[in-house]
Amino acid sequence: MTGTARALPVPDLTDDALAAVTAEVADTAAEYDRSGEVPVRGLAAAHRAGLLTATVGGRYGGPGAGPRDTARILAALGEGDPSVALIAANTLAAHASQAAHPHWPEAFYDDLLARSAAGPAPVNAIRAEPELGAPARGGLPRTAVRRTASGWVLDGHKSYATGGTALAYHVVWAVVDEPGVPRVGHVVVPADAPGITWLDTWDHLGLRASNTHDVVYEGVELPADAFVEIPRGEDGVYRDPAAVTGPGSFGHLALYVGVARAARRAFAEFARSRVPAALGRPIATTERIQSVAGEVDLQVAQAETLLHGALLRVEAGDGAVAPQLPLVKVAIARAVVTAVQTAVAALGNPALSRHNPLERHLRDVLCVRVHPPQEDVALLVGGRRVLGV
Known part of the structure; x- marks a missing residue:
């Protein structure tokens, strides 16, 4: 994977360089706010500047930006177009999480780095559901993964999936469909996997170009290492990390x-x-x-x-x-x-x-x-x- 990551754009995090990206992203912000389309030009500008991959870990050949530099990046993007910044924030969080605690299937993360070298490759942790709402308020998802002879099958309906069809990968919050105490975790899902359907539900007051639509998973087949369990606390209670x-x-x-x-x-x-x-x-x-x-x-x-x-x-x-x-x-x-x-x-x-x-x-x-x-x-x-x- 390190060889792929060497092709990632190198970010310049000086104030002047970030200001230049802000100005470029701002040029199209009003247009995308009106249309509600994926802000492809803003994302392309962020990619060229290396801002979408700034938190890729050093073990993968990335710059490994920390929280303060990440905050500077996202403030600069938010000043230009907050829809671009929201998609970037989710992507940077995913790379930072992988850098701190590697958990992605190796083939999937290798593919993500390759895509990220070629162009914008957004990632999002997709968690909310129409009936449950935001998981931080408590409760378990209805979206479920079921074991098969070769891995897992994912089924469910998610809401507020920022990035929409621009996403390269989804990190989906799900429960294991099995008897006993429920196991909860995330499944790493390639965005082009068969069985994924987008529902154009986003018609929001703000961040209109963030494409935070609903997404449905029907019989999405995944490898055995695609599911990462979130452990319960010492008291045996599951607590949502968000x-x-x-x-x-x-x-x-x-x-x-x-x-x-x-x-x-x-x-x-x-x-x-x-x-x-x-x-x-x-x-x-x-x-x-x-x-x-x-x-x-x-x-x-x-x-x-x-x-x-x-x-x-x-x-x-x-x-x-x-x-x-x-x-x-x-x-x-x-x-x-x-x-x-x-x-x-x-x-x-x-x-x-x-x-x-x-x-x-x-x-x-x-x-x-x-x-x-x-x-x-x-x-x-x-x-x-x-x-x-």
């Missing part, structure tokens, strides 16, 4: 920090160009708009500082930050939403026009709230920890 906030999950937060940055830029550009007849000069010259710009910048700075500060503490081995990470997630989400809402409120109707990018940024940033753990869960757990109950 319900635990770790450094890797901050990548999704980072893309919304990028959205807030984009809103800050859009606000400033509008303020410099808007010259009301009664005023006779750009509204950017007024103290009111200058104060609003300062408030927007305050919220962006707060989100960036919380994001990178938490990751720096993790890197330094500060164990005290671990139980606070879900609350840091909540604080970052509040800051980025406030930044965009503040900009929109100050400009009024013009900011809500589809001719103004702030309207798109507002829709996109609201999606930060759906990523687990959601605010009510994080506050409840944090409160119980503080109270010792």
